[in-house]
Amino acid sequence: MNANNNIKIEHSSLYEIASLNTLILLLGIHGKEELNKLCSVENYNIYHTGPKKRLVEAPNKRLKLIQKKFNNYLQKIETPKYVFAGRKKTNNILNAKVHIDCNDIQI
DSSP states (O other): OOTTSOBOGGGSTTTTOOOHHHHHHHHTOOHHHHHHHHTSGGGEEEEEETTTTEEEEEEOHHHHHHHHHHHHHHHTBOOOTTOOTTOTTOOHHHHHHHTTTOOOOOO
């Protein structure tokens, strides 16, 4: 567990946020009007890339900043060792290794 991933969930700033206004303040959003504006499609640069024309929906700078801030709060929360998704330095191969001799598989 790294130093950035050691806060118990009940000590997180996100824990038990009871209102949208509290979340808006925490993330540095300037009111519900800005929140509504940030949620609109105009805040994304939408384009296709690569030979298969993969769709990319890239957020604008302001929205990306808020997403990073929210992610930073999430990344600080301690996660159980059995959680692999969304954790740095983990992957599907490590997850599979945990299950190699597992007898709990049901078909």
